[in-house]
Amino acid sequence: MSKEQIKLRSMILTALFAAIIGIMAQLTIPLPLVPITGQTLAIGLAATILGSKYGTLSVLLYLVIGSAGVPVFAEFSAGVSKLIGPTGGFLVGFLPATFIMGIYLEKFGFTFKHALIANIMGMFITLFFGTMWLKISADLSWVAAFASGFTPFLLVGIIKAGLASWIGILIRKRLIQAKLLFTAKTDMQRSL
Numbered sequence: 001m002s003k004e005q006i007k008l009r010s011m012i013l014t015a016l017f018a019a020i021i022g023i024m025a026q027l028t029i030p031l032p033l034v035p036i037t038g039q040t041l042a043i044g045l046a047a048t049i050l051g052s053k054y055g056t057l058s059v060l061l062y063l064v065i066g067s068a069g070v071p072v073f074a075e076f077s078a079g080v081s082k083l084i085g086p087t088g089g090f091l092v093g094f095l096p097a098t099f100i101m102g103i104y105l106e107k108f109g110f111t112f113k114h115a116l117i118a119n120i121m122g123m124f125i126t127l128f129f130g131t132m133w134l135k136i137s138a139d140l141s142w143v144a145a146f147a148s149g150f151t152p153f154l155l156v157g158i159i160k161a162g163l164a165s166w167i168g169i170l171i172r173k174r175l176i177q178a179k180l181l182f183t184a185k186t187d188m189q190r191s192l
Contacts, residue, residue: 006182010054013181017046017058018065022072030075034087034134034149036156037074040126043094044101044119044164048110049172049181052102059098063091089133090126090149097122097129115169119161127153 024038047055062072063083071078073091083091101118108114127150135145175181 001179009180010050010182013050013175014054014058014061017042017050017055018061021046021058021062022065022070025072025074026076028074031152032148034090034130034153035074036153039074039094040123040157041160041164043098043126044122044161045168045171047098047101047118047122048105048115048164048168049175050102051106051183052099055102056095056099059094063095066091084137086134086138087130088137090130092133093126093129097125100125110169110172112165112169115165116161119164119168120158123153123157123161127157 021039021042024042027038029036043059046058049055050058066072066078067080067083069078073082074087082088101122104118104121105114108117131145131149134140134149135142138145138148140148172181176183
């Protein structure tokens with residue numbers, strides 16, 4: 001398989017994960033300021049399956065599509081106003097979270113244990129960005145910002161981190177076996 005074919009498959013997976021994030025964002029449990037959504041589960045899957053480069057690109061594509069007006073953000077919302085509104089910090093926080101999760105997994109290995117550590121790190125990164133921006137954009141006190149943007153998401157975030165780790169590692173292995181996902185290791189083996 002040529003480098004161009006590998007790159008095309010990687011870009012197709014990137015676009016697919018941008019769509020998956022948009023679909024999972026519609027699974028919501030409404031809360032007063034920030035809803036609980038399936039987005040973070042999909043973000044964890046993207047990082048766990050695709051790694052840092054293509055996982056982050058899938059999140060970037062998702063954010064660009066949503067900012068351009070396609071209703072892929074939670075509750076079928078869209079627009080740049082979502083990035084600067086109260087939930088914007090969570091959305092923007094997905095980028096560094098995905099990148100750091102992918103880097104961690106590429107360094108320490110795509111195992112359930114490391115995926116769980118990476119996904120929990122990603123949860124805290126997203127919550128940090130979200131809470132900081134929520135405090136600023138909604139003009140909340142630190143206590144109110146943590147009560148609205150951090151504390152309600154800890155338990156459900158840990159559950160989603162576990163699911164993303166387990167499902168992500170399983171799917172990643174299957175995609176590699178089916179030669180639909182290529183890694184530096186499989187590329188090197190292929191060239192020998």
